[in-house]
Structure formats: structure tokens, C-alpha cells
Amino acid sequence: MDLVVRAARAVTGQGAEGPATIGVDGGRIVAVEPGLADLPGDTVLELGEDEVLLPGLVDTHVHVNDPGRAEWEGFETATRAAAAGGVTTIVDMPLNSLPPTVDAAALEVKRKAAGGRVHVDVGFWGGAIPGNTGDLRELHDAGVFGFKCFLLHSGVDEFPPLDAAGLEGALRELATFDALMIVHAEDSHAIESAPDPHGEKYRDFLGSRPRGAENLAITHVIEAARRTGARAHVLHLSSSDALPLIASARAEGLPLSVETCPHYLSFTAEEIRDGATQFKCCPPIREAANRELLWQGLADGVIDTIVSDHSPCTPELKRFDTGDFGLAWGGISSLQLGLPAIWTQARQRGFSLADVVRWMAERPAAQVGMTRKGHLAVGYDADFCVFAPDEAFVVDVAKLKHRNPVSAYDQRPLAGVVRSTWLRGSRVTGDEPRGALLTRGNC
Ligand SMILES: [Zn+2]
Numbered sequence: 055m056d057l058v059v060r061a062a063r064a065v066t067g068q069g070a071e072g073p074a075t076i077g078v079d080g081g082r083i084v085a086v087e088p089g090l091a092d093l094p095g096d097t098v099l100e101l102g103e104d105e106v107l108l109p110g111l112v113d114t115h116v117h118v119n120d121p122g123r124a125e126w127e128g129f130e131t132a133t134r135a136a137a138a139g140g141v142t143t144i145v146d147m148p149l150n151s152l153p154p155t156v157d158a159a160a161l162e163v164k165r166k167a168a169g170g171r172v173h174v175d176v177g178f179w180g181g182a183i184p185g186n187t188g189d190l191r192e193l194h195d196a197g198v199f200g201f202k203c204f205l206l207h208s209g210v211d212e213f214p215p216l217d218a219a220g221l222e223g224a225l226r227e228l229a230t231f232d233a234l235m236i237v238h239a240e241d242s243h244a245i246e247s248a249p250d251p252h253g254e255k256y257r258d259f260l261g262s263r264p265r266g267a268e269n270l271a272i273t274h275v276i277e278a279a280r281r282t283g284a285r286a287h288v289l290h291l292s293s294s295d296a297l298p299l300i301a302s303a304r305a306e307g308l309p310l311s312v313e314t315c316p317h318y319l320s321f322t323a324e325e326i327r328d329g330a331t332q333f334k335c336c337p338p339i340r341e342a343a344n345r346e347l348l349w350q351g352l353a354d355g356v357i358d359t360i361v362s363d364h365s366p367c368t369p370e371l372k373r374f375d376t377g378d379f380g381l382a383w384g385g386i387s388s389l390q391l392g393l394p395a396i397w398t399q400a401r402q403r404g405f406s407l408a409d410v411v412r413w414m415a416e417r418p419a420a421q422v423g424m425t426r427k428g429h430l431a432v433g434y435d436a437d438f439c440v441f442a443p444d445e446a447f448v449v450d451v452a453k454l455k456h457r458n459p460v461s462a463y464d465q466r467p468l469a470g471v472v473r474s475t476w477l478r479g480s481r482v483t484g485d486e487p488r489g490a491l492l493t494r495g496n497c
Contacts, residue, residue, distance in 0.1 A: 151164060288312040292344075360396055
């Protein structure tokens with residue numbers, strides 16, 4: 055075997071954390087022995103007692119913004135940050151890059167931009183916008199993992215939202231080839247009639263993106279999924295009010311999944327200072343009681359996955375000069391920090407690293423149909439995160455690998471340090487890009 059990893063602590067699946075020895079050959083896991091076994095390997099990696107071997111995390115919600123807005127992030131910086139955070143697979147969102155990934159030609163442009171530049175594995179989402187229903191099949195065949203749509207203005211004019219009829223039409227089309235629709239679920243009419251977001255008061259911004267707008271849009275998604283038979287996924291759930299709606303739809307057997315993000319599980323509206331636009335995201339970070347209900351949703355299994363929604367921008371676009379929440383770009387930069395951010399909160403609530411692996415590796419991989427990612431098991435890619443869960447650090451945004459030094463987590467103390475990250479059996483150093491571009495059904 056090329057590599058043998060001997061770990062006193064490893065999360066090998068099914069809720070277990072224990073000693074394990076992992077054998078790797080040709081980039082795949084070929085042996086998983088319980089306990090510390092003497093497997094022969096060209097290289098033997100002995101982990102410390104303070105380290106836990108995890109499968110590399112799978113983050114299905116990343117805005118790389120390249121090509122077109124690479125000054126916001128870019129493939130090299132995004133994938134170096136991912137690796138530094140223990141993430142070995144990302145799936146890139148179809149918008150904020152130019153052109154948006156709304157047809158096969160645009161996907162080709164993006165794949166060309168990414169080729170030879172990525173330090174972790176990268177897959178791509180397609181986009182569903184008004185007028186491109188006829189392009190969805192070709193994009194699906196070209197290997198995207200599913201399609202994203204908005205139900206209100208996306209923040210960029212070149213990626214317009216679907217109205218109710220547009221959503222239904224796109225879902226009907228996707229149902230014919232069993233593709234997944236992922237939805238930014240806030241209702242445009244509800245947001246339009248909500249109070250104005252402008253000014254530096256976080257309370258006013260929160261009031262401009264009410265829970266009701268999310269709840270209503272999620273109801274529309276559920277009804278449209280029921281009528282069309284398409285698989286649908288609710289992105290970045292913030293409103294805990296929607297949990298019973300989602301649970302009810304699933305109890306009925308609808309193919310509906312839902313994600314939330316580290317920022318909704320970490321921060322509270324009460325603690326966000328006025329003018330602190332690094333916390334602006336849509337839907338917004340809500341009250342402390344809402345945060346606890348989202349954690350309960352994870353415990354209950356209503357929420358499937360935790361993914362970053364890494365949506366960075368340049369410092370100028372956060373408008374720290376005015377602190378105006380209405381003008382600032384909405385998006386939180388966190389790709390490198392998801393694991394320690396979640397572990398910090400999860401451990402306080404009695405969850406285990408096996409829970410975190412389920413939310414951040416196993417289920418995201420399964421949700422997009424990856425059969426070789428997200429588990430420490432024979433036949434899977436040898437993607438590893440070596441994690442020291444009891445080591446603490448304070449986030450220094452200037453030291454992160456993200457392109458721009460802006461993050462809501464700056465100066466936060468977090469628990470858990472990623473000591474090393476391994477992609478298909480080789481340590482990711484950030485020097486030579488060895489990541490692959492993934493296509494659906496082939497990873
Ligand atoms: Zn997003």
C-alpha cells in the first residue's frame with residue numbers, strides 16, 4: 055500500500071469514534087482495520103493521541119466567483135482555504151462568476167478556468183433562470199450536480215429569479231431526468247413589502263428579511279415539488295419556523311432536503327453590532343432562540359447538512375465606510391472555518407465528531423450522489439482531515455487563505471485545529487494543485 059494511517063481516534067462511520075488503521079493504494083481506501091494494526095505501507099502516518107482522523111469534508115455550497123469576479127475569491131485561493139479547513143471536495147455555485155453557469159458552454163468556460171488550478175476536488179452546480187429550461191438537459195448531461203434557482207433578486211442582474219410558473223416549469227423539466235433543484239427560498243413579494251434594509255442598524259436589516267418571507271417561499275417549493283415530482287433542496291435555512299413545514303413534507307414522502315450554515319448556528323442577531331456588515335447574509339442571521347431551534351432541527355434529523363455558503367467579496371463591497379446594511383454585499387466568508395465553527399458550538403451541546411462528520415461529509419456527499427466521498431470506508435477516495443479537537447485558536451482574518459481578509463469570524467475563539475488535509479492519499483500542501491474537476495456520477 056502507498057500509505058497507511060494509524061489513528062488512535064478515527065470516525066469511520068455509523069456513529070463510531072475509535073482506533074483504526076487505514077490502508078491506501080492508488081488514492082483509494084483499500085483497508086479499514088479496527089484498532090492499531092500493522093499494515094505494510096510505503097509511508098506510515100502515526101497520528102497523535104490528540105488527533106482524530108475524519109473523512110475530508112464535502113462542502114456543496116461555495117461561491118468561487120471565478121472567472122469574472124475572481125477578485126472576490128478564485129479557484130486557487132478558495133481551494134487552498136478549503137484544504138486548510140479540512141474540506142476536500144467543494145461544489146461551486148453557478149452565479150457571481152461570469153458567465154453564470156446556465157448552459158453547457160458556460161460550464162465549459164468555468165471548467166477551463168478551474169483546470170490545473172485547484173487544490174481540492176471541485177464539482178459544479180448549474181443554474182435555472184428564466185428562458186433556459188431548454189438548456190437544462192444538456193447541462194445535466196455535461197455533469198453538473200443539480201440546478202440552483204432564486205425566487206427573488208439574486209444580488210447580480212445576470213442571474214435573474216424564477217417566478218412561480220418558471221419554478222414549476224423548471225421542476226417539470228428536471229423531473230424528466232431526475233435532477234435536483236436547489237432553491238434560494240425567500241419570497242420576492244414578501245421581501246418587497248418588508249421594511250427598508252438601509253442604514254447601519256442590524257435590527258432594521260433583520261426586519262427587512264422576515265422569517266415569513268422564508269416560510270412562504272419554502273411552502274411554495276414544497277407545493278411545487280409535490281405537483282411536479284421533482285427533487286428539491288432548500289438552501290441555507292435560517293428561519294426555524296419552517297422546520298415543521300419541512301418535517302411534514304418529508305413525512306408525506308416528498309423528496310425534499312435542507313441545509314443550514316455555520317453562521318446561523320454560531321452567531322445571534324442580538325450580538326451583531328450596528329454597521330458590522332461582515333455579518334450580512336441573506337437570509338439573515340436571526341435571534342438566539344432561532345439558533346437553538348436550528349440545532350434542534352439537526353438533532354431531530356430534519357436538517358440534513360451543514361455547508362458554508364462561502365460567499366466572499368472585496369472589503370470595499372462590504373461598505374465599512376458607511377456600515378449600511380442595505381448597500382453592503384450580502385455573503386459570509388467562511389470556507390476555511392466551517393469545521394472549527396461547528397465543532398465549537400456542537401461540542402457545547404453534547405454532539406460528537408461523528409455527528410459533525412454526518413452533517414458535513416457523509417450527507418452532503420450523499421445529497422449530490424457522490425459515492426466515493428465523505429466516508430472512511432473501503433472503496434472511497436482517501437480524502438482525510440486530521441483534526442485536533444481540543445486545541446483552540448483565535449481567528450485572525452489576515453492569516454486565512456481566502457483572497458480577501460473579511461469574515462464574520464474574525465477574532466472569534468474557536469475549538470479544533472485542522473493539522474493536515476489529504477486528497478486521494480497525498481497531503482495537500484497548497485503548492486502543486488492536484489485537485490480534480492468532478493462530474494456527477496463519476497466521484
Ligand atoms: Zn450561496
